[in-house]
Amino acid sequence: MPIRPEHIVEALSQLGGQAHLDQIVPKVVEIVPDHQAVSPAASVRARLQENWAGSAHFKGNALFENVFGPAARAGVWRLTSDQLAPGNPDSVLDGAEVDIGTQEGRAILRVHLRRERSRKLIDDFKASLTNYACEACGDDMEAIYGQLGADYIEAHHKVPVAQIEEGQTTKLSDLAALCANCHRMIHRNGLMSVEDLAAHMRARRPSFAIAAESGKGEWLHDAPDRD
Known part of the structure; x- marks a missing residue:
């Protein structure tokens, strides 16, 4: 190349x-x-x-x-x-x-971040989401900021745009939903994967669910206590 x-x-x-x-x-x-x-x-x-x-x-x-x-x-x-x-x-x-x-x-x-040339792809990806929890840390901006953070998430290319061959099609499954902090951390650390960052966050914050693992993005401490 x-x-x-x-x-x-x-x-x-x-x-x-x-x-x-x-x-x-x-x-x-x-x-x-x-x-x-x-x-x-x-x-x-x-x-x-x-x-x-x-x-x-x-x-x-x-x-x-x-x-x-x-x-x-x-x-x-x-x-x-x-x-x-x-x-x-x-x-x-x-x-x-x-x-x-x-x-x-x-x-x-x-x-910090490059923008994919197709704005429609990003819009379609966000419209396809069933929730807006970050796939790495599990944070939901609406849960933290209330209405100010409603429906806010960033679309991350799992394969960096610079490595996509000219003419190659990007699918919705090639994108990940990340909060701004996790998005920046992935780009700051080169080619770190969403899964690797999720594992890192899971090790540092064991009390929280990780969206990439659970698919729900729920706070574990909101669940009923189990003795």
Whole structure:
């Protein structure tokens, strides 16, 4: 598989939205272990240049920005702000999952999750759910926040979008329902599976039911006491 721009988007999302080339390259190799590049670093640099409006090699799809500009030669890259706009149908992110932060007075973008291109797929997945409990920790936002959290859940791709072959169909069964915290933890820890996170949470919080295991997402302490 060739190294594609979407693999770099995935790498940047896992690295917090902004990273040096020396960090981006090994993350891309982790995401695409069967890559065909003779030099992964050269391939990543080429894709960055082709998708950066400030490059002489720009091909018309502004996905990335060189943070300090070409003169600095610092090699620090991030996603472009227009790719994060919720109103942009080609946005790589769900606008609700973008953090805007500041560092020494300069606004920067810290990006966490990529957005699947088909909004309809996400909507259809959420409409198919019988409850909105997280499949990893069992939390239900309505149970915690009341009406404020009613029907809130995030759709997670069990196979990262960057690894889906072009033209491959994504089914509803390829998605998992996760709360925002668990969704971030899975992306923060690379290719961690929903089942692995559920087992981790079950070990840390044995008093709670885990949705991925029970399918109910019920609080165990709400059940009648059994002596």
